[in-house]
Amino acid sequence: MPDFRYQDGELHCEAVPLRAIADKVGTPCYVYSHATLLRQFRSFDSAFNEIPHLVAYAIKANSNLALLRLLAREGAGADIVSGGELYRALQAGIEPRRIVFAGVGKSDDEIRYALKTDILMFNVESSAELRAIDRVAGAMKMKARVALRINPDIDPKTHPYISTGLKKSKFGISAERALEEFKLATTLPHLEIVGVHKHIGSQLTQVSPFVDALKKILLLVEQLAGIGVRIRHLNVGGGLGIIYQDETPPQPQDLAQAIAPLVKDLKCMLIFEPGRSIVGNAGVLVTKVLYHKANPDKTFLIVDAAMNDLIRPALYGAYHEITPVREARDKLKKRVLADVVGPVCESGDFLAKDRMMPLSDPGELLAVMSAGAYGFSMASNYNSRPRVAEVLVRGGEFHVIRAREEYADLVRGETIPAFLN
Numbered sequence: 001m002p003d004f005r006y007q008d009g010e011l012h013c014e015a016v017p018l019r020a021i022a023d024k025v026g027t028p029c030y031v032y033s034h035a036t037l038l039r040q041f042r043s044f045d046s047a048f049n050e051i052p053h054l055v056a057y058a059i060k061a062n063s064n065l066a067l068l069r070l071l072a073r074e075g076a077g078a079d080i081v082s083g084g085e086l087y088r089a090l091q092a093g094i095e096p097r098r099i100v101f102a103g104v105g106k107s108d109d110e111i112r113y114a115l116k117t118d119i120l121m122f123n124v125e126s127s128a129e130l131r132a133i134d135r136v137a138g139a140m141k142m143k144a145r146v147a148l149r150i151n152p153d154i155d156p157k158t159h160p161y162i163s164t165g166l167k168k169s170k171f172g173i174s175a176e177r178a179l180e181e182f183k184l185a186t187t188l189p190h191l192e193i194v195g196v197h198k199h200i201g202s203q204l205t206q207v208s209p210f211v212d213a214l215k216k217i218l219l220l221v222e223q224l225a226g227i228g229v230r231i232r233h234l235n236v237g238g239g240l241g242i243i244y245q246d247e248t249p250p251q252p253q254d255l256a257q258a259i260a261p262l263v264k265d266l267k268c269m270l271i272f273e274p275g276r277s278i279v280g281n282a283g284v285l286v287t288k289v290l291y292h293k294a295n296p297d298k299t300f301l302i303v304d305a306a307m308n309d310l311i312r313p314a315l316y317g318a319y320h321e322i323t324p325v326r327e328a329r330d331k332l333k334k335r336v337l338a339d340v341v342g343p344v345c346e347s348g349d350f351l352a353k354d355r356m357m358p359l360s361d362p363g364e365l366l367a368v369m370s371a372g373a374y375g376f377s378m379a380s381n382y383n384s385r386p387r388v389a390e391v392l393v394r395g396g397e398f399h400v401i402r403a404r405e406e407y408a409d410l411v412r413g414e415t416i417p418a419f420l421n
């Protein structure tokens with residue numbers, strides 16, 4: 001993570017010591033690098049310069065308004081999966097005609113909201129949804145632009161919870177049923193078919209599943225041309241992996257090299273939906289050591305961040321490197337095999353398991369690395385823990401882009417009915 005480096009024995013984000021941020025805003029807090037975000041977005045976007053394309057950032061990875069605005073200013077579109085994400089995208093200034101809407105369970109309200117704002121298209125996941133969008137668009141006297149999400153049944157070779165393109169997955173329409181569903185779509189008067197969509201999974205570390213899936217989709221595009229359906233947008237989804245530990249994920253240029261020859265004669269705009277590869281390595285979670293605890297079989301480093309702040313280790317057994325913010329003192333420290341755990345009352349509440357860690361003293365700071373994607377966006381208030389602050393660093397300055405929640409925020413919207421008074 002080039003923008004998170006030790007300088008004078010202290011871990012910095014760009015030119016700001018993480019300690020200075022922790023002193024000002026407290027811990028735990030997420031810290032993001034403006035430079036990394038820009039670089040990641042630009043390197044993705046420019047890799048596909050030769051192909052007409054749109055980079056629709058997957059908002060679910062990190063939906064903070066400041067980050068969205070930064071990406072909007074770079075010309076990013078958005079991949080959304082809810083009315084709430086649409087609201088955020090619009091608030092951040094992302095152009096509606098650069099927004100695509102996926103997800104297996106869109107409600108009538110969400111469909112109406114998206115039609116009213118004139119988004120680029122819906123990525124439709126079933127025939128029931130085709131009919132629902134047609135019905136809602138009809139009632140609004142509109143035509144809805146749709147792409148059908150096809151499940152190409154390709155193994156993305158990633159964690160089962162983040163694999164979406166296999167037959168047994170709830171996502172998309174099976175390749176065998178695709179033509180039939182497209183035919184149905186042509187009969188529905190309030191739909192305009194504009195595209196095909198696929199997304200096979202997340203944290204992919206090889207190019208081949210992307211290529212195999214795309215080949216399947218291209219066959220379908222040919223078949224569709226045969227029945228008079230011309231595809232203008234080909235959405236290849238997101239999923240490019242990042243380095244958490246020792247992975248060697250392809251770079252956007254590798255992906256571009258692999259797919260450009262396949263699509264060069266296609267008169268089509270390509271849409272990409274990267275999330276993790278844009279923000280994953282742009283953020284860390286800073287946490288403070290509270291206690292050490294040595295049980296007969298195990299040493300625990302108890303920190304103030306927990307699974308409600310970063311659920312990836314608990315949910316997927318995901319690996320996040322954890323490094324002390326103060327480097328110099330660390331060198332003097334003995335290392336122990338420890339679990340790094342939070343205060344939440346669950347045995348699954350850990351940030352690292354059986355990890356060789358310097359035995360940082362209580363009060364010292366640790367940085368949980370590669371936490372920019374699916375970190376804050378998956379945070380909850382479990383155990384009535386206020387959600388943490390988010391900070392954006394740009395060069396030598398830092399800005400709080402989301403205030404730490406207060407206790408009053410925890411009960412906002414709750415009411416005690418009069419009969420309990």
Ligand code: LLP
Nearest residue numbers: 058199202203238239240273274275276374
């Ligand atoms: N497009 C669609 C339709 C998606 O479902 C996803 C992610 C993306 C794009 C973005 O994928 P990315 O480029 O970020 O890999 N919470 C999990 C990841 C869930 C991904 C869900 N879909 C995690 O923390 O690893």
